[in-house]
Structures are given as structure tokens and as C-alpha cells.
Amino acid sequence: MTERVPVLKIGDVLLVSIQVDLEDQMVLDLQEDLSDRIVATGARGVVIDISALEIVDSFVGRMLATIASISRLLGAETVVVGMRPAVAMTLVELGLSLGGVRTALNLEQGLGYLNSARDKQLGVPGFTAGSPDTGAETR
Amino acid sequence: MTSVPVGSDPVQEVGIVASGDVVKARQIIRTLAQQSRLSLVDQTKLVTAASELARNTVVYGGGGTMRACVARDGAKVGVWVQFTDQGQGIPDLELALTDGWSSGKGMGLGLSGARRLVDEFDLRSAAGEGTTVTVVKWVR
């Protein structure tokens, strides 16, 4: 049994904060755990915080893209937050631009994006984009 | 460059057999990169390249060895890393170095991407004869 990355539920958002250097099996487990949790919780958004990651190689990069695709099919939007500048520069040179993955600078902006995306979808009038007030349950 | 430049620090050698060894390889290279005083961006590039090559050693090479050290060549300082395995080898080097080409279910970015991320890159392999990849990242 390898260690697993915890998946936290906050309102209708699942939060994954990667705190350790990931072995490949942990990456695959996370992909599976997240898919299960999205369905089990009916989550509308997923935030993956990679601010602690010193590198993102092709394996982890592909996982981020795959999770974004899977969760979209399951009705949830994924935002990757906290990528370090050196990691971003390296990913581009590696040839992975992660075009299909929504990113935000930090957790607050990521949650703000998910909120405004959800409000837009539900037609809530007068929402402010990037509002950090994320606790509100709309349904 | 396939042998360590004379005057370099002692070479560390570690087996790269299981996927946990890929994590170990990253940690060793990170430490050497810091010792040689590579910039943060260059450290990140080198560790990422090493991660790709280490994974290839496990997945395609059937396991092998990483040798690494702080390299010194005249006034230049950097990190020298070599991955060796006795696996199936690579029949067509040019194809293997093509962006997006994978014989498995990878994205085919490991080898070609690693080459872009380092300053020196040497790939030696033939079908049935194993593979040796040597890379160097110099401090700017």
C-alpha cells in the first residue's frame, strides 16, 4: 500500500493539496480517488493545489490534464492553483503547455473562479467575479 | 561527456529499479543541483529531465543505474548525470527523440523534452543492447 493524497470536501468543491513528492502510483491512485469522490459527492468543482511541488514532469502533467477531462465529463470544473514560476517555465520547455487545464495563481483565485463559473451556470444575477466568498451553498 | 570530466566531485551511484527510485533520483539530483549552485529555474529543469530519464530506465530499460556528480571542467561547474540499463534498447534513436513518439502509452515527451532541458545530451542505444543517456547542466 502506498500513501494516498487526501481529498477534502469544502461545500461543493473538492480540494486536493499535494504536499509530498509524488510516486507514480500515488498519481494514479489520486486520479481514481478524485473520480470516485466527484460522483459520490456531486461536487461541481475541483481545486488542485500544487504550490508545494518543486517539479511537474510529464507523468504528473498528464495526470493534471486527465483529471481535468474526467471531471469535466462528470460535471465538475478543475482548477490547478499555485504553480511555481520555475515549474511553468520547465513545463513549456518540456513540451507540455497543459492547454486544456484551467489554472489560477492561488487557492483564493481558484475558488473565486469556480464560484463565478457556477453562478454563471445557475444564472445568479449580480455576482462579482473572483469573489473570495466561497462558503455559500447555492443549492 | 559520456565519462565524468576530470576534476569533478566523486560519482554517486544508485539503482533505479522501482518507481520509488524515480523519487530518490529526483532528490539526489536536486541536492547536487543545489551544491553546484544552479539557479532555481535550472535546478527545476535538471530535476525534471532526470525524472523523465529515471522513469524511462524503470519502464523501458527494466531497471538500471544512475550515476551523478557535481561536474567541474576548467572554470565550469554543473551537474553530470548518467542513466544506464541493460534493457531492450532503442532500435531507432531519431524516432525515439521525436516529440510525441512513444512505443507505449506515454506522451513521447520524456527524451525529447529532457534534451531541451539540459545543456549537453548524449543518447547511446541499440536494439537488445541496453541504453545509456548522459546529460550535463552547467551553471550559467
Ligand SMILES: Nc1ncnc2c1ncn2[C@@H]1O[C@H](COP(=O)(O)OP(=O)(O)OP(=O)(O)O)[C@@H](O)[C@H]1O
Ligand atoms: N531506457 C530505455 N530503454 C528502451 N527504450 C527506451 C528507453 N527510454 C526511452 N525508450 C523508448 O523511447 C520512446 C520515447 O521515450 P520518451 O520518454 O520520449 O516517451 P515515453 O516514455 O513513451 O512517454 P513520456 O515520457 O512522455 O511519458 C519510448 O516510448 C521507448 O520506446
Ligand SMILES: [Mg+2]
Ligand atoms: Mg518517458
